[in-house]
Amino acid sequence: MSPLAKLCALPVRAYRATFSPWVGFNCRYDPTCSAYALEALEKHGGIKGSWLSARRIARCHPWGGMGVDDVPD
Numbered sequence: 924m925s926p927l928a929k930l931c932a933l934p935v936r937a938y939r940a941t942f943s944p945w946v947g948f949n950c951r952y953d954p955t956c957s958a959y960a961l962e963a964l965e966k967h968g969g970i971k972g973s974w975l976s977a978r979r980i981a982r983c984h985p986w987g988g989m990g991v992d993d994v995p996d
Contacts, residue, residue: 927969935960935976951989956980962994 924932939957950956959979964972975994982988 924965925968928964928972931969931973932961932964935964951983951987952979952992953990954993956983959992959994966994966996 935957943957948955952959954962956976956979960972960976963975963979966972967975979992982992
């Protein structure tokens with residue numbers, strides 16, 4: 924993972940350590956948004972990985988889709 928991607932992954936890891944256990948496991952997608960974000964940052968680096976993560980989070984709403992949504996290659 925690039926240094927920028929590691930920096931961008933810090934808030935995701937903090938969310939997973941603090942808020943995620945309290946929110947529960949009600950994600951509409953598989954993998955969860957935080958797992959998707961970490962995988963996108965690892966595969967695509969800080970800039971494109973952050974963009975893909977933001978797009979995924981924007982799709983996660985009551986009228987959005989659901990199901991399997993893997994990180995593109």
